[in-house]
Amino acid sequence: MKKTKFIWKRKDLLGIQDLSADEIVHILDTAAAFKQVGERNIKKVPSLRGKTLINLFIEPSTRTRTSFELAAIRLSADIVNITATASSLVKGETLKDTALNLQALHADIIVIRHGAAGAPHFLSRIVKASIINAGDGAHEHPTQALLDAFTIREKKGTIAGLNVTILGDILYSRVARSNIWLLTKLGANVTLAGPSTLVPRVFEQLGCRVTHDMEEAIRDADVINLLRIQHERQRKTMFPSIGEYTAMFGLNKERFARTKPDALIMHPGPINRGVEIDSDVADCGRSVILEQVTNGLAVRMAVLYLCAGGQPV
Amino acid sequence: MNATPIMDATAIERALARMAHEIVEGNPQTDALVFVGLRTHGAPLARRLAAKIGEILGSEFPTGELDITMHRDDLDLRETPPAVGPSHIPFDVTDKTVVLVDDVLYTGRSIRAAMDELSDFGRPKCIRLAVLVDRGHRELPIRPDYVGKNLPTSMTERIRVSLTEIAGKDEVVIEK
Numbered sequence: 001m002k003k004t005k006f007i008w009k010r011k012d013l014l015g016i017q018d019l020s021a022d023e024i025v026h027i028l029d030t031a032a033a034f035k036q037v038g039e040r041n042i043k044k045v046p047s048l049r050g051k052t053l054i055n056l057f058i059e060p061s062t063r064t065r066t067s068f069e070l071a072a073i074r075l076s077a078d079i080v081n082i083t084a085t086a087s088s089l090v091k092g093e094t095l096k097d098t099a100l101n102l103q104a105l106h107a108d109i110i111v112i113r114h115g116a117a118g119a120p121h122f123l124s125r126i127v128k129a130s131i132i133n134a135g136d137g138a139h140e141h142p143t144q145a146l147l148d149a150f151t152i153r154e155k156k157g158t159i160a161g162l163n164v165t166i167l168g169d170i171l172y173s174r175v176a177r178s179n180i181w182l183l184t185k186l187g188a189n190v191t192l193a194g195p196s197t198l199v200p201r202v203f204e205q206l207g208c209r210v211t212h213d214m215e216e217a218i219r220d221a222d223v224i225n226l227l228r229i230q231h232e233r234q235r236k237t238m239f240p241s242i243g244e245y246t247a248m249f250g251l252n253k254e255r256f257a258r259t260k261p262d263a264l265i266m267h268p269g270p271i272n273r274g275v276e277i278d279s280d281v282a283d284c285g286r287s288v289i290l291e292q293v294t295n296g297l298a299v300r301m302a303v304l305y306l307c308a309g310g311q312p313v
Numbered sequence: 314m315n316a317t318p319i320m321d322a323t324a325i326e327r328a329l330a331r332m333a334h335e336i337v338e339g340n341p342q343t344d345a346l347v348f349v350g351l352r353t354h355g356a357p358l359a360r361r362l363a364a365k366i367g368e369i370l371g372s373e374f375p376t377g378e379l380d381i382t383m384h385r386d387d388l389d390l391r392e393t394p395p396a397v398g399p400s401h402i403p404f405d406v407t408d409k410t411v412v413l414v415d416d417v418l419y420t421g422r423s424i425r426a427a428m429d430e431l432s433d434f435g436r437p438k439c440i441r442l443a444v445l446v447d448r449g450h451r452e453l454p455i456r457p458d459y460v461g462k463n464l465p466t467s468m469t470e471r472i473r474v475s476l477t478e479i480a481g482k483d484e485v486v487i488e489k
Binding site for chain 1: 380382383384385388389390391392393394396397398399400429430432433434435
């Protein structure tokens with residue numbers, strides 16, 4: 001194995017936008033090592049023994065929170081989960097005061113999900129702990145983009161030069177933004193597709209191709225990443241009906257048959273069977289949706305190790 | 314820096330040949346033998362030892378590689394986390410006689426980490442330790458079973474091992 005000379009120097013993972021291509025590749029290489037831990041008899045290593053991780057989830061989540069929790073457990077860190085409804089935030093405490101209290105409890109890592117874009121960046125300026133962004137509003141979800149990239153690299157061997165189509169609710173999707181930044185940094189050709197209300201042309205400024213023609217979007221794609229329609233983030237109806245969305249942009253069997261024979265089907269979950277993806281397509285051999293979940297664990301172990309693995313702050 | 318040659322290619326070759334014979338002599342149940350090297354320099358040494366013993370006994374022996382970073386005890390002392398790589402153990406270690414192989418034995422802390430890493434893969438029948446150079450200064454109760462060269466050193470000196478597979482030549486030098 002080639003030994004990387006690269007040295008990781010960040011204590012926080014706030015987003016993909018400010019990472020270099022080298023940093024991204026270093027996270028992916030590190031994740032490959034941690035993925036292998038999950039295949040052993042004993043799936044636990046002592047790398048973060050004695051460190052305390054706090055999952056501060058102000059927005060609901062099951063898979064991301066569980067994934068971070070398992071990642072921390074497998075690195076031997078101690079974990080506390082805080083959800084918005086069960087915290088003093090409902091009593092009117094500010095995010096800043098909550099964070100300072102967590103610091104007073106000697107938290108080493110705070111994994112935060114928040115409805116407001118920039119919340120993790122704000123925390124990183126006021127506490128010494130490592131801050132990991134687990135999703136901030138419609139801004140970024142860096143570990144999702146990293147696990148998507150890890151999965152693509154594992155299946156396709158490379159990311160540079162691939163045609164990646166991201167389909168669906170781009171406007172409200174932090175997954176889309178993080179993916180766009182990551183994939184373009186690593187040299188992929190990114191196409192965004194969906195209804196014009198959810199995929200505005202302004203995204204071309206991020207270096208992507210924007211199309212509202214489903215057939216054109218999937219024809220040459222090596223990877224098709226389907227995003228969930230985020231009802232919770234849409235203030236008004238962005239398309240006439242779910243039925244119409246499915247008819248126009250759902251990945252059904254007929255459209256699937258017209259994709260490249262080795263195109264990967266990805267989805268960050270939770271999937272809406274029969275809406276953005278046909279049930280049979282979600283379960284087919286080219287669907288890597290569950291491998292994304294497995295890889296998410298490895299990527300989060302890598303991120304926790306890199307951000308909090310050195311000297312305590 | 315002042316570098317003094319300690320072993321050349323011939324000396325390394327002879328040391329490994331002797332160690333191979335000692336391993337055969339000390340392990341009559343040779344069908345349980347597997348060789349696991351510590352990355353980076355232990356890994357090619359493990360493959361060489363396995364090949365030599367394969368020649369002696371006329372059969373092939375499995376080899377693997379360990380990356381011990383996740384089990385290091387000095388992660389908290391480092392400013393930045395060291396790069397980790399995957400261990401590669403393509404066989405079940407349970408009930409095997411695992412010969413751990415490294416280039417230089419010094420404090421013993423790497424070997425402690427390697428034994429912990431290895432134990433995550435299964436429960437070997439026993440673990441033996443083979444090193445090309447034992448330079449002393451142990452900080453843990455660990456001792457080698459097979460040694461290429463005992464080399465008393467001072468703690469200010471540095472042992473540099475070059476191997477053909479990595480550096481293009483076989484050589485052991487001491488730097489002070």
